[in-house]
Amino acid sequence: MIEEKIIYILDTNILLHEPFAFLSFQEHDVVVPMTVLEELDSIKDRRKDVSRDARVAIRALEDTLAQASPEEVLAGVKLPQTDELHPSGCLSIFNDYTLEQTSGTLSFNENDNRIINTALHIQAVKSSKRVVLVTKDINMRLKAKGAGLAHVEDYRTDQLIDDIRFLTKGYHKFDGDFWEKIKSCESETEGRNTTHFVDREIVPVTYINEYLIDESESFAGKVTGWDEEKLAILDIGRDRLMSKNAWGIQPKNIYQGMALDALLDPNIDLVILTGPAGCGKTLLALASALEQVIERGLYDKVIVTRSTPEIAESIGFLPGTEEEKMAPWLAAITDSLEVLHKQDENMNSSLNYIMDKANIQFKSVNFMRGRSIQNALVLLDECQNLTASQLKTIITRCGEGTKLVCSGNLAQIDSNYLTAVTSGLTYIVERFKSFPGSTTINLNGVVRSRLASFAEENL
Incomplete structure (x- = not known):
């Protein structure tokens, strides 16, 4: 018919x-x-x-x-x-x-x-x-x-899910103890890394680089592959996740531990961080960027860009260079830098030194189009306000040796034409969930303050 x-x-x-x-x-x-x-x-x-x-x-x-x-x-x-x-x-x-x-x-x-x-x-x-x-x-x-x-x-051809509750979180949490659910297991050890091969049915629907944790806090692993019968899980260890360190910052919960593990992994080209305000997305991204640029020398520079409706329209009414125009909008980054260096004797001198040492550049999303960014760590903040096509434009700018960190809160969309399910952030989470060079982490839990935590839960 x-x-x-x-x-x-x-x-x-x-x-x-x-x-x-x-x-x-x-x-x-x-x-x-x-x-x-x-x-x-x-x-x-x-x-x-x-x-x-x-x-x-x-x-x-x-x-x-x-x-x-x-x-x-x-x-x-x-x-x-x-x-x-x-x-x-x-x-x-x-x-x-x-x-x-x-x-x-x-x-x-x-x-x-x-x-x-x-x-x-x-x-x-x-x-x-x-x-x-x-x-x-x-x-x-x-x-x-x-x-x-x-x-x-509504126009929904670019909408991949019908309910934001079904969005991939980047981890699977088991009730009780993980090992109590395992009937048979084969393991291989190479150096300090141990990989377990368990029955595929333990997690019927999973994605590459998805983390596995349990309520008993006895296990933490990451999916590295599978076939029709077996699932390959890299045993990371919960203690190892919680002891991750980047520029003096250590995770306050297991979700931040998983995020830091992905951010510091040189084999991951795209890290997507979602979660409520105050869960540590920007701070973790910036700390890991400084660690990898200054301490480890993996990248030549840090490029920071952020999308808000005002930036997307114009940055011409503010005085100064592009970096100076962008500074008011990127206060979240400078606030995070201050947190990382609040113990220093002269914070302003420390910030200026770090900005120069890490070659931190503030760029407008308007000027990202047409560029080819090489050997850089790119931090894209507030990307819940970008459409799928705008995010594609930015992601395709990333050249050889560049790592991209996208972060955003789907509960804080400012665009008149986007919702949580049609946001570009949701789109790339779904599109990249099977890409071996990417990881998504939903940072569950507000750690900014008890005031922020109460507001997130009750307002």
């Missing part, structure tokens, strides 16, 4: 979130209202990061419609086929300025209302078909429903 074609009307924020989104609807038809094109046009010249996405979307639409006549553009132009199993639908532009105010329609004073009215009009004209308005604006979805539109959806 062939599924009936659906007509999707796209809001502007969909094309800003994913400029090629109109190609993602397979055999169904896509309608772009004229108001959307006008909004893209007004955004493309702004000095904001989103202006690039607007320009990319405009060029993509133009490439698709370039050879079509005005009549064909209004009627629908065949989209390029992206999947051999599905024929492609059509893309058309709808001139919503030709619509007249009638009973039941919203006022034409706002652009959102014009787009909703377009969907209502198409729904009335083509009542036999399913007409869906696609927008990431929650309020617009409510307005469209209230105006009588039957179908309104």
